[in-house]
Amino acid sequence: MLKEEIELFREAIKGAKELKQNTVVAPRGKNLKKKLMIRDVREQEDTLFFFSDEYEPLLNDESAVKYLREGEDKHLLKQLRRGDFSPEIFLDLHGLTREESKAELAALIRACEKEHIYCASIMTGYGTFTLKRQIPRWLVQHPRVRALHQAPKEWGGEAAILILLDT
Structure with a gap:
């Protein structure tokens, strides 16, 4: 048969x-x-696209810095304020x-997106309060930011912001 x-x-x-x-390939x-x-x-560049200097969100400048994305559990802000989330990365x-x-x-x-980090701390310092006021305005524009709150004392207090991210 073969x-x-x-x-x-x-x-x-x-x-x-x-x-x-x-021929040689x-x-x-x-x-x-x-x-x-x-x-x-x-x-x-894509990430910087979200940070507009002209956008003015409804943030209360007189109280602690806080923001919760629409549709998120309100308990997240309380957890951030209490320090239930430990920041895995710090930015000074x-x-x-x-x-x-x-x-x-x-x-x-x-x-944070690449390393699957959910909580970060941003040290703004006191200084002229320029960054302290501007950083939350930039952060609320980014679609990955779920919530942010002024950090508890152990993570920087009034000179820092804790953010919770979608990753």
């Missing part, structure tokens, strides 16, 4: 030309680092300009 199959095969390919491999370029850098820059913005702070904030959110 001989019959071979004969049948030869009959089927009768008149076919033999191919010669005389170049290996794919190693642009992985460049692609990763471009992707990181695009992700940062002391001495940075508004633009530097905005870029660092975007990088923090991106890092």
Whole structure:
């Protein structure tokens, strides 16, 4: 039966030309680092897109800084205020300009997303209160921010903000 199959095969390919491999296929370029850098820059630009300086959310400037995304459990704010969530990552913005702070904030959110971090602490300091007022206004615009609250004393008190993220 094997001989019959071979004969049948030869009959089927009768008149076919033999191919010669005389070309070399170049290996794919190693642009992985460049692609990763471009992707990181695009992700940062995408994240910075959410931080508008003109947007004025309804935040009470006189009381503790707090925000809860629509549809979230109101108990989250109480948990943040009490310190039930421990921040897994800290960002210190002391001495940075508004633009530097905005870029660092975007990088923090991106890092939290990549590392699956749910709670972060942002140290704004006291200073001129510029960052302390602006940081919450930026954060409430980002779709990954579920809630934010002024940190309890053990995580920085009035000079820090705890944020809870979707990741």
